[in-house]
Amino acid sequence: MAGENLKVLSALDSAKTQWYHFTAIIIAGMGFFTDAYDLFCISLVTKMLGRIYYHVEGASKPGTLPPNVSAAVNGVALCGTLAGQLFFGWLGDKLGRKKVYGITLMLMCLCSIASGLSFGHDAKAVMATLCFFRFWLGFGIGGDYPLSATIMSEYANKKTRGAFIAAVFAMQGFGILGGGIFAMIISSAFEARFPAPAYQVDAAASTVPEADYVWRIILMVGAVPALLTYYWRMKMPETARYTALVAKDLKQANADMSKVLNVDIEAEQTKVEQKIENPSSDNSFGLFSKEFVRRHGLHLLGTTSTWFLLDIAFYSQNLFQKDIFSAIGWIPAAKTMNAIKEVFTIARAQTLIALCSTVPGYWFTVALIDKMGRFTIQLLGFSMMTIFMFALAFPYNHWTQPGHHIPFVVMYSFTFFFANFGPNATTFVVPAEIFPARLRSTCHGISAASGKLGAIVGAFGFLYLAQNQDKAKTDAGYPPGIGVKNSLIMLGVVNVLGLLFTFLVPESKGKSLEEMSGENEDVKKGGEELEHPPSYTNRKVPMA
Numbered sequence: 216m217a218g219e220n221l222k223v224l225s226a227l228d229s230a231k232t233q234w235y236h237f238t239a240i241i242i243a244g245m246g247f248f249t250d251a252y253d254l255f256c257i258s259l260v261t262k263m264l265g266r267i268y269y270h271v272e273g274a275s276k277p278g279t280l281p282p283n284v285s286a287a288v289n290g291v292a293l294c295g296t297l298a299g300q301l302f303f304g305w306l307g308d309k310l311g312r313k314k315v316y317g318i319t320l321m322l323m324c325l326c327s328i329a330s331g332l333s334f335g336h337d338a339k340a341v342m343a344t345l346c347f348f349r350f351w352l353g354f355g356i357g358g359d360y361p362l363s364a365t366i367m368s369e370y371a372n373k374k375t376r377g378a379f380i381a382a383v384f385a386m387q388g389f390g391i392l393g394g395g396i397f398a399m400i401i402s403s404a405f406e407a408r409f410p411a412p413a414y415q416v417d418a419a420a421s422t423v424p425e426a427d428y429v430w431r432i433i434l435m436v437g438a439v440p441a442l443l444t445y446y447w448r449m450k451m452p453e454t455a456r457y458t459a460l461v462a463k464d465l466k467q468a469n470a471d472m473s474k475v476l477n478v479d480i481e482a483e484q485t486k487v488e489q490k491i492e493n494p495s496s497d498n499s500f501g502l503f504s505k506e507f508v509r510r511h512g513l514h515l516l517g518t519t520s521t522w523f524l525l526d527i528a529f530y531s532q533n534l535f536q537k538d539i540f541s542a543i544g545w546i547p548a549a550k551t552m553n554a555i556k557e558v559f560t561i562a563r564a565q566t567l568i569a570l571c572s573t574v575p576g577y578w579f580t581v582a583l584i585d586k587m588g589r590f591t592i593q594l595l596g597f598s599m600m601t602i603f604m605f606a607l608a609f610p611y612n613h614w615t616q617p618g619h620h621i622p623f624v625v626m627y628s629f630t631f632f633f634a635n636f637g638p639n640a641t642t643f644v645v646p647a648e649i650f651p652a653r654l655r656s657t658c659h660g661i662s663a664a665s666g667k668l669g670a671i672v673g674a675f676g677f678l679y680l681a682q683n684q685d686k687a688k689t690d691a692g693y694p695p696g697i698g699v700k701n702s703l704i705m706l707g708v709v710n711v712l713g714l715l716f717t718f719l720v721p722e723s724k725g726k727s728l729e730e731m732s733g734e735n736e737d738v739k740k741g742g743e744e745l746e747h748p749p750s751y752t753n754r755k756v757p758m759a
Contacts, residue, residue, distance in 0.1 A: 227455060227472065228373045228727045239370050240379060242451060243363040244386035245444040249323055250356045251390025253437040254292055257349070259398045259562050260430035261285060266554040267427055268338035277554075284342055290674035291346040292353035293530070297667035299357020304660015307358075308653055311462065312366050313453045319362065320445050322355030324438040331435030357667070361659040364647035368655075369454035373727045377584040380644045385577035388635065392574055395566030398433050402559040405429050409555075426554045460652040460734065502654055510733060514649050515658060517719030521593065522642040522666035524713035528600065528706045529634050531673035532627075572628035576635025588724040589641045590717065596637010597714035603630045604707035611700035638713060642666065648723040651732040 261280060270278030280288065299319070306315045329348040335341035363383055371379040409425040452471035459468040500506035552560060584592060603626050607614065614623035642662070650658040723731050 224456065224459065224727070224729060227370070230372050232372070232375055236371065236379060239367060239451070240382045242444055242447045243367055243383045245440050246320060246359040246363055247384060247386040248390040248393065249437055249441040250359055251387040252394045252440070253323065253327055253352055253356060254296070255391050256394040256398065256433055256437065257289060257292070259394065259558060259565065260433055261288060262561065263426060263430050263554050263558050264288065264342070268341060286675045287346050288342060288349070290671055292349040292356070293667050293670045293674055295350040295353025296357040297664045297671065299354035300360050300660040300664040300667060303358030304361035304657045304663070307362050307365060307656030307660075308461070311453050311457055312362055312656065313451060315358065316362050316366070316451070317445065317449050319355045319358030320441050320448060323352060323359070324441045324445070326352035326355060327438035327441070328435050331431040357663070360643070360663040361656045364643060364659050365656045366451070366454055368647035368728060369456040369652070373725060375585055376648065377589065377644055377724065378581050380647055381577070381581045381584050381640050384640055384643045385581055388569060388574040388577040392566060392569040394433075395562045395569055397436060398562035399559055399566065401432055402429055402555050402562065406555045406559065429555060429558060456652050456728065502657060507654075511650060511658075513719050514721060515661065517716060518642065518646045518658075518662040519665035520716040521638060521713050521720060522662050523669040524709050524716065525634070525638040525642055526666040526669035527673045527709050529639055530670035531702070531706060532630060532634075568628055568631060572632040573635055576632040576637070577640060579636040580640040584640070584644065585724060588722050589645050590720060590722045592636065593638045593641040593717050593720065594714060596633045596639070596641070597710050597717060599633035600630050600637065601707050601710040601714065603627075603633070604703055604710060608700055608703035608707060611703065638717075645720055645723060648728060649721055649731045651734055652728070
């Protein structure tokens with residue numbers, strides 16, 4: 216809507232931070248808490264699945280998932296997430312953010328429960344059922360990305376918008392932390408109630424039948440936080456920017472925002488109706504049209520490429536950190552623990568990493584993103600990730616020696632810290648700010664789907680690289696862990712590429728969404744006052 220300073224949008228840009236902003240962060244953020252819990256809790260129980268369903272009577276070591284099954288169990292949810300991001304991102308622009316927001320949450324709830332109830336007459340059938348439900352779980356998770364980011368960006372004011380969007384995404388860190396803590400609690404409870412001997416000759420001796428309940432309960436609990444926020448998601452009004460700029464109903468936008476932001480906003484319906492009758496041809500371009508490519512082509516390339524490269528590294532680190540810690544000897548050998556104890560040990564390591572590096576990294580971004588800017592934080596993150604990856608990779612044999620495990624874990628933790636105080640947060644924030652309202656959810660979905668494509672590369676590709684190279688090289692007389700070393704080197708190279716593509720991403724700090732997207736050409740550059748400041752009076756109206 217070029218040339219029109221709508222007062223409802225002006226009021227949103229200049230509104231003071233209110234209780235509703237924090238309510239929206241919690242409502243949207245609990246979706247990301249659930250997302251992270253569901254996506255990463257599978258890595259806690261993967262080894263247990265191998266012990267339960269793939270042990271061989273009289274074998275000399277505990278059962279493990281075959282590489283193809285392990286890759287499928289870890290990666291199938293990411294495939295579903297990619298599809299969900301594209302589909303729900305598009306649907307959010309067609310039907311509105313609110314109308315499809317509840318669908319994604321219910322899909323996540325149902326599939327979390329169904330994943331824990333996976334059934335079958337043999338191991339392959341159970342794994343196939345688990346993969347089926349985790350694909351659709353990922354499909355629902357995928358919808359949460361573009362919708363939550365877009366809703367939060369369209370509610371926020373321009374001075375604190377980055378912090379609000381980043382705070383929603385930061386709930387992902389609490390989801391990872393919550394998954395680790397719950398896995399520790401449930402495994403400890405089962406270990407106390409159903410003690411089992413450490414691994415002996417028969418793999419079944421260290422896997423009590425009750426272990427089958429542990430992984431199922433861990434997966435099913437992911438439905439709880441989503442269910443707790445479903446009602447409040449349904450009570451949220453449609454965003455004013457969608458209602459005004461896409462649905463063209465300014466009166467409804469005014470009414471909705473007057474309720475939730477405690478202001479009275481004077482309508483300018485006459486001007487809007489005139490604008491609808493004579494829409495600007497410059498601002499009616501479609502996705503991937505010549506005009507879109509001219510205005511936003513490089514922006515979309517920047518957001519998709521950086522998210523793709525970041526997620527190769529980020530998801531590889533998260534999903535397979537247990538294998539890396541085992542390779543350097545920080546997690547004891549499987550044969551020294553029973554199945555339930557192994558879940559506790561892996562969960563403890565993940566919880567420690569999340570508590571000391573992952574969660575602080577997210578909240579450093581929340582605190583500093585509107586001061587330092589998106590570009591600076593992303594550049595810093597990719598740079599530091601590169602440095603720490605190479606510092607771990609090149610002297611890898613040194614880190615595997617006795618007494619060097621703790622320094623390795625500390626440096627490895629720094630890669631997580633700078634991923635989250637860096638591109639893992641900014642790649643989520645920026646696509647929700649720089650595209651037009653009618654394409655915002657779609658473009659965020661495309662960017663996020665590109666990221667999940669990178670995650671799939673990490674989940675499938677680097678698993679085979681680490682496992683197959685380790686086996687081949689060890690058989691040939693090379694030191695153990697050579698595959699892990701090469702994987703770390705490649706992840707360092709990936710981070711270098713991410714750093715370079717960051718230069719395609721524009722800085723959106725302190726600018727209105729309409730200024731960034733070009734929808735309001737009368738907004739002055741540099742965040743100056745609008746030509747027509749918002750007119751409103753304070754009110755005390757309860758949240759709808």
